[in-house]
Amino acid sequence: MRRIKPLSEDLIRKIAAGEVVERPANVLKELIENAIDAGSDRIDIFIEKGGKRLIQVVDNGEGIHPDDMLDCVKRYTTSKISSEDDLYSISSYGFRGEALYSISSVSKFSIVSRPEDLSVGKELYIEGGVFRSFTETGAPVGTKVRVKDIFFNTPVRKKFLKSERTEFVHCLKTFINYAVVNTDIHFRLYHNGRELMNLPPSDLKKRITYIYPELSGRLLELDYTDETGRIYGYISTDERFKKEGIVYVNKRPVKNRELRKIIKSLISEKFYVLFIELPPYFVDHNVHPAKIEVKFKNDTAVKNLVREGLKALETPFKKGVTFDYTVSQRKGSYGKEKVFDLLGQVENTFIVVYYDGDIYLIDQHVVHERINYEILMEDLREDGFIKRKILNRNITHSISELEKALIEDKKGTLERSGFSFDIDGYNLVIKEIPVFVSEDQALDIFFRILMDEDAETVDYVIGEIACKLSVKSGDILSDEKAKLILKRWFETDSPNLCPHGRPVYYKVSIDDVKKAIGRG
Template identity: 35%
Template structure:
């Protein structure tokens, strides 16, 4: 008796589902991509409990005949490619023929579809990969797919799903990304039977970019475009003063396919070189159009990873195009420097207050930062402490936390229980509304005013928390704050900590 066996079809589909269907957002992505390939102009997505219990995707595409519908749930059955040459020139979103059978093998699956040539549609019910019923059904032209009780027969996979809010966030992000790449299609997303997102087909790329990236970038988005005989680029990038803590707001599209590529991300950062803080991420929507035979999308079953045949040329074009767009907008220094002007603000620390004299704004040309930033800031202060003596700015915390004061004669000083130093700074001016340029005995110092302001506010809050009784007052008219699902989930986890600081925040339904 042989020990090597051919796996049953249902088991092989469940194994394949481990790569294709990682979470509810993966199901939504695969079904929506099928709808786009079907020529749909309206796509509706309905999700309940983050997609764990219910997902429905319906469209007005060309639909499937009964024979095609039955074939579509077979593994490796597809209408997208037919020859090996087609595999190296893929122009559709789907092509592997794995999505529908993989989804059907780990859920209670229902497919209803009709073409415009027929008056009766086809309904197929599948439970755990086994066909339970095939029947006629009344349906509009197009396709509707329902996925119930995802991973009901693979409890180990279901166990590793995150909270409903987290899974809902992934679904919303996936829809936002695909809506950005297809502005000619109307997308509607219902979460727990309530309309959460509605992207009109009348939107252009700029309007959709504002809706996806956030309202705070509405007047700080810059268009860019580039083309040569090999590649075409277009999209929008945000002012360097608007950044995020993750790369979640960088959207990359290659031939309208939403992808992730480290090389392109690095090229975008190169375009922003010298303009954003370390650890911060810019906001951008980038479309790359190249011949289909110059990119390989068959790298991973999720089809998010790609490989360029001429990656270096594309990376160079991306960095140069974004850098040139920012430099061009930078010529209008008034519009470019819409960041908050710290020199017009009065800061209070302890019992002292300071409002520096108004200084001239300095227009900035391109900055080339040194390749290796200073990593040990403690050595910097220790080095000055050997040369200076009397103190003005204090490190009250042995963990080397800095309380920054700017005095009227523009002197900045530092105190520590072990280290004392004085930095005599003369403020020269402000650059791009973002940096303060100051002069010391050792040379020029560039201060990120946003980071300095955050530190001052943080130290004030910490000092008040340790030395004063918590004081708070309810607002006469409560302020409401709309967050995305990730932000709402995180904020909910720290409500008790914020309450200890005197900030009482209460959930107001959904993500408000």
């Protein structure tokens, strides 16, 4: 077992320290990472009240030497790195020696640990950063960390916590991030005493479909290597499956906008789980204390790897980065004063219009969303609720234990949104759906409302429905359709913004163009 040591002053200056624990999911992330770093092959996670009351992670890893127990909660003490060189070849999740220190100072924190070669364990209890007890105790091999009543000693931070469900959804996303990639570990997740997930060791594809059963048979495999590294993983072929994709760099889930943008431009909105493997010296994880951001030694090389990897994918939705530009002059006139020239559609995304000295690039999805939103809101104002229609045949969909729990938790919102349904064992039976929604969109909208943490208000739900009913970026519009959208757009109350606050168009003044090129 590696022993815990303080980092040198020099190294402390070099690490991106200063972690702030903001919510239960941050705690869960750190505890799962520690359990994995300890070489465990079994990890059980118990959450109560969305993690606000309890987060407990139990592993069967190498444990902590009893003489090191008091050090594990000190700041900048770690068993994972000891020299600056280690910082450039990190293979563990942790390296700052900071997580347990931060967590134990804002909770009622206990850690029980027993290495294999000892017959008893030790338990350390700390409350709000204050030492309470350190005792011997019977314990299985491994480590159990209990974090109770997060922020009990910092009421202001506690106030910023969201509802139990929202905090739980954050925890769940964190759990999934790590469960997807660590396939040789048996994970179990419990919420409020109920087992929600039980993931025995398996291969990657199986693990993904265990977590998302609806993707089975609907995944494309990717595996591509170039001189920089390797990219592999799975992409969903199911357009209706709406969840944010996950990108890992050297097994660490990361946020990197530019990579996401590239991925989206090549496979549009589909769900993906992609792994990028690069030599350790190529990647700097030491950018942000939570280590979710990364820097690459050579950005362009990584972008190329991703781009080429995705292009190599033989997919039914392979869409090059071609520039579609159709120009024709078609005059349209709607209302008394509005006369415009419809110039065409660019990149199957923007409707291009000339009107009164300006060229408008109108985002076809955003504008349509605005139109649909206003129509739906108008109906809502008239009736006070979202109208339902009865289905000829019920929609039946099998659900996991986890989804069942979430549905029960969010029943009220789903019903207010125009759905009526029953749960029959592990089947969701939908009987009525919002009147504007077609039958084949119903499930997708239902699950969007279910999984989205912001989906509490009718406004929001209407926004989602409006989004769903609207043309998408990538849809080719006929002249007639484009003109109809423009006509309706002129009739909206707030033509400039979409329901989520995004601008509908960008305009370029022809006068400015003339000035810029020295004419006039």
